[in-house]
Amino acid sequence: MKSIIIGGGKIGFNLLKTLKDRGYNVTLVEIDEEVCRKIAEDVDTDVICGDGTNLDVLNDAGIRNADIIAAVTGKDEENLVICQIAKKGFNIGKSIARINNPKNVPMFKALGVDQTVCSTEVIADLIEYEFDSDICKIVQTFDRGAMILVEVTVKEGNRWINQYVKDLPLPSECVIASVMRGENAIFARGDTQIQNGDNIHIITNRATFHEIKKQLHNGGTQYAKQKK
Amino acid sequence: MYIIIIGCGRLGSTLAAELADAGYNVAVIDNDSKKLDALGSGFNGLRVKGIVYDNSALKEANISRATCVVAVTPDDNLNITASLIAKNIFKVRRVIARINDPSKKDVYKVLDIETINPTELISYIIKSKIEGDPK
Numbered sequence: 001m002k003s004i005i006i007g008g009g010k011i012g013f014n015l016l017k018t019l020k021d022r023g024y025n026v027t028l029v030e031i032d033e034e035v036c037r038k039i040a041e042d043v044d045t046d047v048i049c050g051d052g053t054n055l056d057v058l059n060d061a062g063i064r065n066a067d068i069i070a071a072v073t074g075k076d077e078e079n080l081v082i083c084q085i086a087k088k089g090f091n092i093g094k095s096i097a098r099i100n101n102p103k104n105v106p107m108f109k110a111l112g113v114d115q116t117v118c119s120t121e122v123i124a125d126l127i128e129y130e131f132d133s134d135i136c137k138i139v140q141t142f143d144r145g146a147m148i149l150v151e152v153t154v155k156e157g158n159r160w161i162n163q164y165v166k167d168l169p170l171p172s173e174c175v176i177a178s179v180m181r182g183e184n185a186i187f188a189r190g191d192t193q194i195q196n197g198d199n200i201h202i203i204t205n206r207a208t209f210h211e212i213k214k215q216l217h218n219g220g221t222q223y224a225k226q227k228k
Numbered sequence: 229m230y231i232i233i234i235g236c237g238r239l240g241s242t243l244a245a246e247l248a249d250a251g252y253n254v255a256v257i258d259n260d261s262k263k264l265d266a267l268g269s270g271f272n273g274l275r276v277k278g279i280v281y282d283n284s285a286l287k288e289a290n291i292s293r294a295t296c297v298v299a300v301t302p303d304d305n306l307n308i309t310a311s312l313i314a315k316n317i318f319k320v321r322r323v324i325a326r327i328n329d330p331s332k333k334d335v336y337k338v339l340d341i342e343t344i345n346p347t348e349l350i351s352y353i354i355k356s357k358i359e360g361d362p363k
Contacts, residue, residue: 053305055334077281077309081335084312089338107283110317 001025004066006052006082007073008035011098011119013043015070020045027061053081055089063090072098076108083113136213139201149177150209152200158216160200166190171211174204229253232294234280234310235301236263239326239346243298248273255289258301281310291318299325304332311341 001024005012008030019026020043027046030036036049050057052073063069069086071079079097086092096115099105102124108116135158140149154160160168165176165188179186180199186192194200204212229252233244236258244267248254254273257280258264264275278285280301291297297314299307307325314320327333327345336343 053308053335054331055338056331075305077303077305080312081305081308081339084308084339085335088340089335101279103282103284107281107313107317111312 001067002062002065003027003068003070004029004058004061004063006030006069006071007079007098008032008039008047009072009074011072012070013039015072016043016045027066029057029061053078053085055085058082058085058090063092066090066092068092068094068096070096070098074100076100076104080104080108080111080113083108084111087112087114136209136216138209147203147205148209150202150204150212152202152212152216154194154196154198154200156196158196160194160216161196163194164190165192165194168194169215171204171208173208174202174212177201177203229295230290230293231255231296231298232257232286232289232291232314234258234297234299234307235326236260236267237300237302240298240300241267243300244273245271255294257285257289280306281313286313286318291320294318294320296320296322296324299323301326302328304328304335308336308339308341312339315341 003019003024004027005016006029008028012028016026016028027048028039029048029050029052030039031051033049036047040047048057048061052058052071063086069082069092071082073079076099083095083097086095094114096117097108097113099108099116099118100120102118102121105116105118135155136150136152138148139151142148176188178201179188179192181195202212231247231252232255233240234257236244236256240256241263244254244256248271255276256264256267256273257276257278259277259279261277264277267275274289276285276289278288291314297320299310301307304327311323311325315323324342324344325336327336327343330345330347333345
């Protein structure tokens with residue numbers, strides 16, 4: 001599969017290395033000569049120095065035979081123009097654009113860019129997810145951390161809502177001690193149903209705690225999708 | 229007739245002043261407020277400061293009412309992006325863009341954007357002036 005990456009910044013460079021490792025035929029286009037030279041020294045691939053929005057440069061990069069084009073420069077307008085050229089001028093099946101300003105996402109979609117990745121939004125979501133520690137926090141540690149008591153606050157969008165305790169996909173090294181529903185403490189059994197607003201107390205260890213956290217968010221990106 | 233001018237450099241500001249004097253309704257968008265100020269108090273059109281292809285800037289300039297959009301920034305990619313948005317999203321009837329780098333002419337053509345090419349025009353004028361000189 002032949003792919004072209006436009007933009008040799010951090011994202012472009014790492015994408016190049018990843019695709020190269022997977023055995024793709026990759027050509028990189030970058031406007032800065034110095035950057036081109038560094039990349040060419042580092043990675044054994046075709047590097048073309050030129051403006052990625054110029055038809056001659058894209059022709060040199062072999063756009064006519066390309067299957068995928070990834071526009072990952074730091075300028076949204078540049079990425080948009082590249083994807084539009086690829087689509088309308090060369091009929092490339094797949095074009096992916098990096099979007100720097102999240103405000104531009106709807107505009108890219110409306111103009112028919114197949115795939116967009118908003119780097120700023122992805123990072124912001126991940127940070128937000130890290131900040132969302134109130135969903136899942138350690139209340140008490142026992143025996144110098146061998147055992148911990150964790151409180152999970154169930155909010156809208158939590159996949160545990162309406163599930164029975166016996167059906168929760170929990171790792172083996174944990175026990176649900178109690179569920180606080182308003183003022184009431186419920187000593188949960190298998191037939192207790194989780195509701196929105198519940199505070200669940202779980203006895204577990206640190207390793208399992210991370211597993212539970214991951215399960216609740218599924219790595220942040222999943223969480224970001226759910227939010228929309 | 230309502231005309232939006234994108235880019236308030238030498239060409240944009242001159243065009244804005246002339247069209248406004250000729251009695252057209254004019255709006256100018258630029259991301260540099262100093263350039264918008266330079267239009268002077270005599271300019272009675274709308275001035276919008278913002279990223280030139282940004283949805284909120286275009287809406288503030290009332291793009292849905294525009295009969296014509298002219299993209300004359302010194303950056304071809306900005307002109308192309310703004311033109312595509314005006315044409316394909318806001319369905320503006322007439323969109324004209326300025327070509328800065330003559331080698332980008334084909335890009336505008338592929339994307340079906342009406343253009344003016346100042347470099348070509350000026351060199352044509354100079355050439356005909358020289359040719360018009362008595363030998």
